[in-house]
Amino acid sequence: MTKYIIEPAPQASLPIRGSDTRFPVRRVYCVGRNYAAHTIEMGGDPDREEPFFFQKNPDNLLSDGADFPYPDKSADVHHEIEMIVALKKGGYNIPLESALDCVWGYGVALDMTRRDLQGECKKAGRPWEIGKAFDHSAPASELVPVSESGHPSQGAIWLKVNSEIRQQGDLNQMIWKVPEMIAYLSSLFALAPGDVILSGTPSGVGPVERGDLLEGHIDGVGDLKCKVV
Numbered sequence: 001m002t003k004y005i006i007e008p009a010p011q012a013s014l015p016i017r018g019s020d021t022r023f024p025v026r027r028v029y030c031v032g033r034n035y036a037a038h039t040i041e042m043g044g045d046p047d048r049e050e051p052f053f054f055q056k057n058p059d060n061l062l063s064d065g066a067d068f069p070y071p072d073k074s075a076d077v078h079h080e081i082e083m084i085v086a087l088k089k090g091g092y093n094i095p096l097e098s099a100l101d102c103v104w105g106y107g108v109a110l111d112m113t114r115r116d117l118q119g120e121c122k123k124a125g126r127p128w129e130i131g132k133a134f135d136h137s138a139p140a141s142e143l144v145p146v147s148e149s150g151h152p153s154q155g156a157i158w159l160k161v162n163s164e165i166r167q168q169g170d171l172n173q174m175i176w177k178v179p180e181m182i183a184y185l186s187s188l189f190a191l192a193p194g195d196v197i198l199s200g201t202p203s204g205v206g207p208v209e210r211g212d213l214l215e216g217h218i219d220g221v222g223d224l225k226c227k228v229v
């Protein structure tokens with residue numbers, strides 16, 4: 001038994017629908033600009049740029065119906081509704097054909113973003129962490145195993161704020177499909193069981209305020225409810 005000089009951090013994890021076991025999270029990868037309409041609304045050109053990756057921290061995940069605390073140092077916090085891809089298997093240079101074998105299940109998440117700080121980082125050519133990887137920045141639903149969801153490649157993905165539709169898209173609009181995300185990511189990092197990927201957001205991102213109720217949905221995957229406090 002290893003002895004630690006201070007108490008080790010608790011294992012980050014996500015709940016599983018209909019089960020009292022949890023999914024232990026190792027890393028959180030996020031795909032940027034994976035829907036053309038969102039690339040355009042962010043001022044980009046989907047014909048000229050590929051999606052890309054950044055990371056959040058596992059302990060940024062917010063689960064089990066917890067409220068999202070509006071973070072400090074920002075006056076422009078945005079919602080981004082995304083699908084979670086949870087991996088049970090990893091590897092380096094995973095071939096496209098076997099990439100889906102790595103997937104344990106799927107879920108719904110919000111890639112909450114301090115847009116004003118992210119904007120400053122972009123302008124200065126600095127990393128995005130302060131805009132993206134802040135505490136509680138990734139509210140997440142229960143995960144559902146592939147045995148129940150299959151591998152969803154089409155179907156509605158939407159987000160309502162206070163019952164009003166703000167974001168709406170279809171999984172079939174993703175530029176990088178799930179196998180492509182896994183194969184590409186595994187060429188840069190050795191993936192491992194417990195890694196999760198937030199697969200990018202459709203268009204319609206916008207600011208939230210304290211008191212807002214965020215309700216996300218992905219056909220065949222599930223629902224996410226989160227209050228901004």
Ligand code: MN
Pocket residue numbers: 030031032080082111200201
């Ligand atoms: Mn995002």
